[in-house]
Amino acid sequence: MKQTDNSYWIRKGSFIQKESDGWKVLLKMEEKLSTPAGSLVEQVEAKNGYIIKFDTTKKPVTINIVMADEYGKASSDEALIKWNNTSGRFEFGPPVDEIPQ
Numbered sequence: 630m631k632q633t634d635n636s637y638w639i640r641k642g643s644f645i646q647k648e649s650d651g652w653k654v655l656l657k658m659e660e661k662l663s664t665p666a667g668s669l670v671e672q673v674e675a676k677n678g679y680i681i682k683f684d685t686t687k688k689p690v691t692i693n694i695v696m697a698d699e700y701g702k703a704s705s706d707e708a709l710i711k712w713n714n715t716s717g718r719f720e721f722g723p724p725v726d727e728i729p730q
Contacts (some may be wrong), residue, residue: 635685640678640703650668656710656719658694664718670708672696677704689714691722 644656648672651662654665662669675696682693689712696705709722 634682636680636682637680638680638697642679642681655712662694662710669710670721677701687711696701708724 642658643654645652646656647653656669657663658675658681660674660676661672668678673696677697680695680697680701684691685692692710693707694709694710695703698704700716710719711722712718713720
């Protein structure tokens, strides 16, 4: 819905990966965050979507995410989501100090 630098305000989205038998959803960002294994975290519904910011200086890339209000501003605590190569799925990382706007 809105982009600034590496920040995006989205209503719904997914991270997907091409597999030999089709596309596999790795992370869904809808009313709640989920992976194929289930809910990523217990949370209230994100009625106005999320603000996501990619940190490409980290390997693997990390995603900072907050719930958005109706104006596209942060309305929750920030979470850090990163890919775990060992488990083969997205997981929450330690909290960060900066909130994407």
